Amino acid sequence: MPEAYASLEGKRALITGAARGIGRAIAAQLKGAGAEVLCCDLPGTSENEEVAREVGGQALYADVTKADDVEKLIAEAGDIDILINNAGITRDGLLARMSEEDWRAVIDVNLTSVYLMCHAAIRGMMKRRSGAIVNLSSVVGLHGNFGQTNYAASKAGIVGFTKSLAREAGTRGVRVNAVAPGYIETRLTDVLPDEVKTKMLEATSLGRFGQPEDIARAVHFLCSDEAAYITGEVLVVDGGMAM
């Protein structure tokens, strides 16, 4: 019998923002590939328990913007082979009217969390000379978007962070990559006005919106040995939108 594609048998994977949307699909995908899955989301997110049950994994809770929470989370998680930094939010608005609070909230959840999580996890991975990190960026971080200066800055920051950490950790056996999704149907995009959705769809070569599973398959590839020689890369998964 041929070995399963990109098997993650024997690997322990921690996913942030696992309770819904893309994180939930990643949890299912990695479980399907044989990984032991640890699902992390904000304290009080009941769906996280449900996802953990579905994938036969553990439900863990942390606000990934808080250093103490993250330290505790990584200690609870134990030795992890795969880290998926997926938690993210939007607080859209034109820069001229954007409050400092909305700026800081988005930078904190989307970018500072990636620093905190990697900072807490990287030493263990480097010591074990093995690890794969995948950070969720966005095509908005590569091309910008109207009304999303805060979000674009956070997602562009992830690109620079990913490439820099890849350079630091490569010789210690740790790969660090990013996935940049286009428009994916989740609660995050559900709130967009219909005219924005129509424009996005028109700009998408494949003529459909992405599904969380489209992203989960790319994340799976990048954290598997199929991508053993890929690090510091940003894989765009957008149905041909941002070409």
Ligand code: NAD
């Ligand atoms: P979503 O809103 O459906 O899910 C985000 C998850 O993150 C939620 O479960 C939420 O509880 C969790 N979360 C938020 N703040 C947190 C915190 N402080 N600590 C811990 N968990 C927290 O979003 P999604 O669409 O599934 O997006 C997942 C990732 O993909 C995000 O980083 C997002 O920016 C990115 N992304 C999404 C799209 C898209 O079109 N949906 C496009 C590009 C990039």
